[in-house]
Every structure is written in C-alpha cells, then in structure tokens.
Amino acid sequence: PARQLHRLLLAPLEESLQRNRITTLLISADPGLQAVPFAALHDGNSFLGERYGLSLTPSIGLMPLRVPAPRTVSRQLAVGASRFENLSPLPLVPQELERVERGRAGQTFLDETFTPRVLLEKAGDASVERVHVATHAEFLPGGPAQARLYTGTGPIGLTDFAELRQRRKGAPLDLFTLSACRTALGDNDSELGFAGLALQAGARSAIGTLWYVDDVATSAFFVQFYRYLDQGMPKAEALQATRTAMANGTIRLEGDKVIGPDGATLLDRLTTAQQRRIAAGMEHPYFWSGITLLGTPW
Numbered sequence: 001p002a003r004q005l006h007r008l009l010l011a012p013l014e015e016s017l018q019r020n021r022i023t024t025l026l027i028s029a030d031p032g033l034q035a036v037p038f039a040a041l042h043d044g045n046s047f048l049g050e051r052y053g054l055s056l057t058p059s060i061g062l063m064p065l066r067v068p069a070p071r072t073v074s075r076q077l078a079v080g081a082s083r084f085e086n087l088s089p090l091p092l093v094p095q096e097l098e099r100v101e102r103g104r105a106g107q108t109f110l111d112e113t114f115t116p117r118v119l120l121e122k123a124g125d126a127s128v129e130r131v132h133v134a135t136h137a138e139f140l141p142g143g144p145a146q147a148r149l150y151t152g153t154g155p156i157g158l159t160d161f162a163e164l165r166q167r168r169k170g171a172p173l174d175l176f177t178l179s180a181c182r183t184a185l186g187d188n189d190s191e192l193g194f195a196g197l198a199l200q201a202g203a204r205s206a207i208g209t210l211w212y213v214d215d216v217a218t219s220a221f222f223v224q225f226y227r228y229l230d231q232g233m234p235k236a237e238a239l240q241a242t243r244t245a246m247a248n249g250t251i252r253l254e255g256d257k258v259i260g261p262d263g264a265t266l267l268d269r270l271t272t273a274q275q276r277r278i279a280a281g282m283e284h285p286y287f288w289s290g291i292t293l294l295g296t297p298w
Contacts, residue, residue, distance in 0.1 A: 002285075006041040010048060017052075024053035024236045024297050028060045037210055039243055040289035049243045049289055053236030055205070055297035076106035077122050079114040080134035080179075081152040092274075093134045095267055096179065096219040100132050100226050109152075116156040123176070124167025131203075132222070134179040149180065165202040173203040175235060179222050180209065205235055205295035216267070216274050217287040220251060220258040223266040236297030246288040253278050 017025075027038060034056065039049025048054070078101045082093040097108050106128075109118050114135075123131045136150045148155035164173075209218070221242055228238035245251045250261040253275060258267040282288065 002040050002042040002047075003044060005036065006043050006048065010041060011043070014043075022052070024055070024234075026060070026297060027054065027056050028058070029056060035210060037285065037289040037292070039292075040285035047243075047247060047285065047289070049240060049285075050247055053234070053240045053297055055236050055293045055295065057295060075125075075128045076101065076104050076130040076132065077109075077128050078106060078132045078134075079109045079119055079122075079151075080132075081111055081114055081136070081150055083111055083152075084136060084150060087136050087150065090134070090136065090215055091271075092215050092219045092267065095269075096134050096222060097132070099223045099266065104230075106130075111152040114152040116151050116154065116160065119151060119156060120160065120163050120167065123173065124164055126168055126171035129174040130177070131173060131175070132177045132179065132226075134219075134222075137178065137180040149178070168202045175205050175207070176203040177207040177222065178209070179218055203295065205293060205297070207235075207239075207291065207293050210290035210292055213290060214277060214287060216258070216270065216278050217246070217282045218291070220260075220266045220282075221246065221288060221291060224251060224260050227260070227264070234298040236293055239291070239293055243288045243291075246282045247285075249281055249283050251282060253281075 016022075025038075029036065038054055038056070039047060041048040078097045080090075080093040080097050082090045094110055097110060101108050107122060109115075109122070119131075119133070122128060133149070138148055147158035149158075150156075224245065225238050225242045228241050229235065233241065242251075245261045251266070252259055253270075256268060256270045256275060257265050258270070258278070260266045278287075
C-alpha cells in the first residue's frame with residue numbers, strides 16, 4: 001500500500017521535484033487523506049520521510065510562507081503527566097520532559113503541578129516560544145467538545161485551546177508539540193485534532209501523532225528532535241533527520257539505554273519490559289512515521 005500510494009500521489013511529481021531541488025514538501029490534504037502517514041510512502045528504494053522534510057496544512061492560503069531569519073528560541077514550556085486514574089501510566093514522561101528541557105531556559109510541570117490552568121496560562125505567556133506536552137489524549141464521538149487531553153489533575157477539552165489565541169495577543173507560539181496518542185487526527189467533526197487546534201490557537205507549527213504510539217520510541221524521538229532543533233535545523237528538517245536516524249537504526253537500544261546517532265544517551269534506566277518492546281529495533285515506520293508536523297515547516 002505504501003508503494004501504491006506513492007505511485008498515485010508522488011511519482012508524477014518526482015521529476016519536477018528533483019529538477020527544482022526541492023527539499024521540503026508542504027502538503028494540503030483533503031479530509032480522508034489527512035490520516036495518511038506520508039512519511040511512510042515508499043518508492044521502492046526509500047521512504048518519502050527520509051527524502052523530504054514534510055509538513056501538513058489545512059489550507060495553503062492560511063500559511064505564512066515567508067521564511068523567518070534564523071534565531072535562538074529563548075523560552076520553552078514542558079508539561080506532562082505520567083500517572084492517571086483510569087488510564088495506563090506513562091513512566092517515561094518525567095525523563096522525556098527532563099531531557100527535552102535540559103540546557104534550555106524554560107519551565108517544567110509534571111503530574112499534579114500540570115493542570116489545565118497551568119497549560120493555558122503558561123503557554124499563553126507571549127515570552128514562551130515552544131510548548132511540549134507529554135500525556136494521554138482521546139477523541140470521543142460528538143466533535144471537539146468530547147475530545148480530551150489529560151493533565152495531571154483532569155482533562156482539558158479541545159475547545160479550551162481557543163483561549164490561547166486570546167492570551168497570546170498576536171504573538172504566535174513558534175511550536176506546540178503534543179507527544180501523546182492520536183493528537184494529529186480527530187474525527188469528522190474535529191478535523192486535524194489537537195494539533196490542528198494548536199494552529200488555530202495561534203501556533204506557527206504543531207506536532208501530533210496519527211495513531212497510538214509506542215511511548216519508548218516516541219520519547220526517544222522527541223528528545224533527539226529537540227537536539228536537532230537546537231543545532232539550528234528547521235522543524236521539518238529536524239523531523240526528517242530524526243525519522244532517518246530511526247529508519248536506519250542509528251537510534252538504537254544498547255543495554256538499558258536508547259542511544260542517538262552521535263552516541264549521546266537519549267533515554268536510560270529502561271525496564272526489561274520497555275527494552276523488550278524495542279529490542280528488535282525501531283526501523284519500522286510504525287515507530288516514527290505517525291509523528292506529523294502541521295503548519296510552517298521552518
């Protein structure tokens with residue numbers, strides 16, 4: 001199926017893309033195609049997500065297409081929940097937040113200190129440029145009002161995200177990342193899910209997931225992704241480099257650690273059960289192709 005979709009959607013464009021030396025694709029997908037993991041499309045030799053930086057947009061006409069000048073992000077917010085009343089725990093969230101924030105000027109709120117009000121107020125501070133959220137999320141029948149992102153004290157609804165735009169007052173977030181399950185995809189009534197709402201709430205870019213992701217691989221993915229961002233890579237290229245590192249096995253398990261392409265430790269102290277889930281490697285697109293960028297690719 002990945003090759004069939006590539007033949008239908010990308011093969012007719014390949015010659016033009018190569019002739020014009022295109023490196024990043026901005027994809028405006030109709031409903032029904034928004035659930036396609038474009039990074040997993042395959043031409044018989046390599047995955048699309050290895051060859052190009054990719055970003056999805058609800059509308060090209062709504063996109064600010066001017067590439068901003070390179071700059072250093074000054075403040076970042078990292079929030080997450082690892083314990084829940086009626087949902088499975090996410091034991092790697094504390095380590096993910098700690099490593100995402102390491103060496104950066106920012107704030108971290110974990111479990112009971114991560115409340116709906118903290119997310120809206122702290123992310124609404126115009127001096128904060130990136131927000132990283134690691135938790136559970138779910139979409140229930142009934143549209144946006146029934147979609148929930150779980151904080152450490154209770155859920156926050158999809159519709160509450162509209163408050164962020166009012167708080168930001170014309171100072172959009174640079175990036176809103178949702179390291180949680182199925183946050184890039186909603187239902188027919190909520191279109192692009194929480195990540196789409198982050199764009200509507202005023203973020204230039206948002207990252208979400210298309211399916212129920214493996215928490216070990218996803219935590220490692222985001223730790224490496226932020227390391228690439230800190231090296232000055234644009235968002236789409238940082239995602240492309242992280243996908244490629246997973247697909248070719250240079251993000252790998254060694255003992256109880258996940259090691260990055262340069263030998264740095266991304267995660268450590270993995271339990272036997274966590275090690276077992278990724279012991280065969282994380283090269284398969286299941287581990288990395290569902291993590292999707294929406295909005296501006298830079």
